[in-house]
Amino acid sequence: MNAIFKRELRSYFSSPIGYVCIAILAALYGFFYFMVMAYGSSSYIPSVVYNTMFSFSMLVIPIITMRSMTDDQKNKTDQILLTAPVGVTAIVLGKFLACFVVFFGASTLGLLPAVAMSTFSSPSWGEILGNYIGTLLYGGAMISIGVFISSLTVSQIIAAIGTFAVSVLLMFIDNLASSISNAAASAVVDWISFSNRYNVFTRGLFSVPSLVFFLSVMAVFVFLTARRLESRRWS
Amino acid sequence: MVEVRNLTKRYGANLAVDQVSFTIEEGSIVGFLGPNGAGKSTTMNIITGYLSASEGSVTVSGKNTLDDPNEVKKLIGYLPEQPPLYLDMTVKEYLDFVYELKKASQPKKQHIEEICQLVKIDNVYGRLIGNLSKGYKQRVGIAQALIGNPPVLILDEPTVGLDPKQIIEIRTLIKNLGRNHTVILSSHILPEVQAVCERIIVINNGRLVADGATDTLAHDLSQDHRLIIRAEGPEREMLHAMEALEKVKEVHALGEKEPGAYEFSVETQPEEDVRRDLFALMVRHGWPVLGLKNTDLTLEDLFLQLTSTDTAAAGKGDN
Numbered sequence: 001m002n003a004i005f006k007r008e009l010r011s012y013f014s015s016p017i018g019y020v021c022i023a024i025l026a027a028l029y030g031f032f033y034f035m036v037m038a039y040g041s042s043s044y045i046p047s048v049v050y051n052t053m054f055s056f057s058m059l060v061i062p063i064i065t066m067r068s069m070t071d072d073q074k075n076k077t078d079q080i081l082l083t084a085p086v087g088v089t090a091i092v093l094g095k096f097l098a099c100f101v102v103f104f105g106a107s108t109l110g111l112l113p114a115v116a117m118s119t120f121s122s123p124s125w126g127e128i129l130g131n132y133i134g135t136l137l138y139g140g141a142m143i144s145i146g147v148f149i150s151s152l153t154v155s156q157i158i159a160a161i162g163t164f165a166v167s168v169l170l171m172f173i174d175n176l177a178s179s180i181s182n183a184a185a186s187a188v189v190d191w192i193s194f195s196n197r198y199n200v201f202t203r204g205l206f207s208v209p210s211l212v213f214f215l216s217v218m219a220v221f222v223f224l225t226a227r228r229l230e231s232r233r234w235s
Numbered sequence: 236m237v238e239v240r241n242l243t244k245r246y247g248a249n250l251a252v253d254q255v256s257f258t259i260e261e262g263s264i265v266g267f268l269g270p271n272g273a274g275k276s277t278t279m280n281i282i283t284g285y286l287s288a289s290e291g292s293v294t295v296s297g298k299n300t301l302d303d304p305n306e307v308k309k310l311i312g313y314l315p316e317q318p319p320l321y322l323d324m325t326v327k328e329y330l331d332f333v334y335e336l337k338k339a340s341q342p343k344k345q346h347i348e349e350i351c352q353l354v355k356i357d358n359v360y361g362r363l364i365g366n367l368s369k370g371y372k373q374r375v376g377i378a379q380a381l382i383g384n385p386p387v388l389i390l391d392e393p394t395v396g397l398d399p400k401q402i403i404e405i406r407t408l409i410k411n412l413g414r415n416h417t418v419i420l421s422s423h424i425l426p427e428v429q430a431v432c433e434r435i436i437v438i439n440n441g442r443l444v445a446d447g448a449t450d451t452l453a454h455d456l457s458q459d460h461r462l463i464i465r466a467e468g469p470e471r472e473m474l475h476a477m478e479a480l481e482k483v484k485e486v487h488a489l490g491e492k493e494p495g496a497y498e499f500s501v502e503t504q505p506e507e508d509v510r511r512d513l514f515a516l517m518v519r520h521g522w523p524v525l526g527l528k529n530t531d532l533t534l535e536d537l538f539l540q541l542t543s544t545d546t547a548a549a550g551k552g553d554n
């Protein structure tokens with residue numbers, strides 16, 4: 001797993017893709033923190049910075065995950081991974097973690113403006129860290145979904161568009177919930193909603209159910225990706 | 236060392252490998268021979284654990300691929316048809332990665348250096364794999380298979396796409412590797428298998444059609460066992476003398492081929508070698524032997540004969 005993780009991570013930075021994704025997110029974080037400065041109160045940080053960044057991160061994650069499983073199938077490098085003494089779960093975990101570290105790097109860079117602010121002011125670190133942890137959790141869940149989708153196809157474009165579609169769906173799913181009249185269906189849709197789970201963190205609270213929810217999503221999709229990889233041996 | 240039993244692989248309704256069984260002893264070089272799409276690669280992919288069999292079992296060194304997949308994978312170095320190279324890495328980075336991936340236990344730097352010298356890639360060690368020529372890529376692929384020093388090497392068409400000089404180098408390399416590895420290599424090029432392998436397994440349409448030592452396969456599979464002898468002397472007397480030999484079944488005169496020299500076709504029992512007796516007979520009578528050859532099929536003939544059955548059905552399977 002270690003070897004795969006290191007290789008994948010390195011491949012993000014031997015091509016522009018890792019730099020571009022991190023640069024885009026870091027620049028956006030910088031821009032929205034600048035907006036907060038313009039409003040003149042750090043109480044705007046959750047609503048102005050993290051609420052908007054939720055959407056932008058959802059758009060960048062497909063770019064991070066699109067090549068994770070597709071390239072191996074296309075270049076037949078999956079043959080070296082699958083004939084090496086490592087399990088399929090270790091392969092998927094290595095790839096998942098590499099994607100996650102890229103996202104983690106970008107999100108952590110997003111804390112820099114807050115650090116700069118705290119030299120002359122006192123932003124609410126509880127809120128900021130709550131948002132940061134929430135970002136990492138829904139990002140991780142979204143990445144696991146992206147990795148799974150990329151294992152279904154050999155085309156990076158299809159993987160990216162597919163993941164993009166799922167993330168857009170997840171962004172608007174609570175609007176969907178409010179327009180469903182059936183209470184049971186509405187509750188289910190509401191339960192799936194990433195943003196509901198995430199919003200708890202934006203209030204500076206640490207929610208164990210949400211933590212469990214996001215970790216479970218990651219576990220389920222890592223598992224599904226591993227099964228998908230395994231199933232190709234049998235087709 | 237490697238034991239394959241009743242291996243069958245279906246792709247939907249398509250039968251890629253059909254009830255293939257063989258055993259390979261430790262330290263031998265075995266060639267998988269067959270036309271494109273015969274099921275060679277599929278069989279190799281199943282042995283290495285990349286694909287799973289629909290039926291049948293593979294045992295390497297007493298370990299079953301289904302029960303201990305990771306243990307079996309540690310014993311096998313595999314060069315697939317298309318070398319599994321990451322084009323965005325340098326040779327050094329790639330081999331380091333493979334070393335870690337295979338959890339090799341040899342001293343890292345020394346082990347990788349030795350392999351690079353063996354396959355002669357030490358001069359491109361720091362270059363990006365994507366920029367290497369086909370021949371070098373193939374060698375990096377072989378280097379990758381050697382990492383961790385696995386006792387079994389499986390090489391799928393190792394010389395494809397190389398120039399003649401490189402082909403000879405790689406063949407020599409494989410022969411050297413065969414001294415302390417069990418090597419299975421596949422090819423559709425006959426002379427290659429003949430030059431490198433001690434044993435040949437011929438696969439066609441997913442079925443094992445022949446299996447035997449390289450030197451005797453052609454002889455064993457020939458339908459008839461005849462010798463053509465050309466000797467100088469009286470035709471009738473020579474004919475009778477040869478017919479009188481114990482191991483000879485029948486002799487036909489083929490006529491005068493050179494002034495005073497006659498040719499005969501000598502038919503023998505399948506298991507008998509009559510060449511020494513014939514020579515002794517001719518010497519005894521003072522009839523100079525001008526030529527002696529057997530009419531066993533060449534491997535080329537044999538290959539064509541074995542594989543010339545309808546190959547249209549063998550579509551998928553060689554990937």
